[in-house]
Amino acid sequence: MLIFVALVSGCGYRYFLPGASVTQHLENLVVMETSKTDFGPNMTRTISICREFYRHYEDEFDVLVLIAHNPEYIEDLWGDGYSGRMKVVRNAVAGIGVETLDIGNLFGSEHRLKGVVRLVHPKHVFDETLLHELMHLWKSDLDVIPSTEQGHWGFSSVGGQLGGFQLDDLRSLGDGKYSAGNFAPQRALESVPYSPLEMYLAGWIPPSEVSDIWVAEDGSWLMSKWIKGRRYVQKDAEGNRVFKARKISTWTIERIVDKLGPRSPSFEHSQKEFRVAFVYVTTGRAPREELELASTEFYIRQFTKKGPVSTWLKGVLKVDSRYNFWEATRGIASIETGDLQSFRH
Incomplete structure (x- = not known):
């Protein structure tokens, strides 16, 4: 199935989008099926998935996170070496590393959606990948400091999620x-x-x-x-x-x-609570085990938890430290994913 979308901006443009359909609504996860999970580099499929999401849900989410069903753990599933990508679709904040823009309506959002993250595997919800991609909401296409790495901190002492050292x-x-x-x-x-x-x-x-x-x-x-x-x-x-x-x-x-220029709004008035929806994207061909969905939901709960990651989980992952979003922001900002079904049309 193809979805036809017509946009007018000076002159007419027509896009034929690949089909996508929601197959399951879970507590903090939406399951969707499409012909290919190539939405990382394929923007038309990303748009199709997002528009299908908004056919079922209200425009009350700051970020959509699309996760590829990838049971064979193919890290280079998209053939470009990336485990995650961020597409900023709307920004009204001045004085940061992102230009002001608003193309959210192309993705099905009339007013709220700020960005779409695409992950090549569910495990990247809870390693550094999602933390990294979320930071691109505030640093992507504009230079903040000189860098040989576009959109990142390069060889500098920033020492954060977007690179650099201490x-x-x-x-x-x-x-x-x-x-x-x-x-x-x-x-x-x-x-x-x-x-x-x-x-x-x-x-x-x-x-x-x-x-x-x-x-x-x-x-x-x-x-x-x-x-x-x-x-x-x-x-x-x-x-x-x-x-x-x-x-x-x-x-x-x-x-x-x-x-x-000064950041506007300033930190006193900036957004610190974010609502995020996670979408698990399958092709319908590879068998999908319920354990895969359960582990993905578990990663989501741990990443969005308003509190430190448990010592038990760090032991299971065999890591000395692992930050979720709340910890990475020093407890200043948080992500809400619960009560997802209350936002259905």
Whole structure:
């Protein structure tokens, strides 16, 4: 089945969207079926799934999270190396790393939807992926500090969900070479809370709580010579990867505010409670076990819990630390998913 959508913006555009249909309504999860779970890179299928959701539910959600039924744990299911993606569809906040826009009606939302997250597997609800993608609501297409990684913090001391390192780990090795512990310029390699700069952009703390940021504006990994047809990132004596940079700068919060403008609304009046709907997307061909749905719902409850993750669960996952949304925001912000069925038409 194809869904026909006509949009008018200066001139007419016509889109034929692949079909999608809701098959099950659960406590905090909607199950939907479509011909393929390629909605990660496929925006037309993403739009189709979202529009089908709004045929059944009211426009009272800030974020939709689409999760692929992926029983074989194929990490590169979408063939692009991504485990998650965020599509920002509406933003009216000024002074952050996202342009103002409103294309929510294309996705079926008339007034509230801010973004659509797509996850390649249910486990990414409760690892760092969903925390990372949610931060793109406030940092995506506009530069906040100089970075060689579009939409991310790059080789800087931001040290948050969108990459960077902790300033205490920075070591100068001479001749424009540095190391900074185990980090990545585009994501957090370990479970970490949102950094002060991320918290400020999201509207959860005042600018006065953001420390100065060390930035390697032209940072890049220091690569080895070719060895058997491959090159490797060089490491320091402690085994940490080495990067190089010639243009180093310090970015104060005053400099950032001067560049972006003051955040509006300010943290005193910003949104701190969010309603999120999770959609489990299947093809109907691969068998779907009830245990898969149960574990997905369990991940959702733990991620949105207004309290710390249990010691028992961290033991099961064999991790020393694991932050849910409430913990990652220092208990300042929260996500609500309960009572989902009360929002049905």
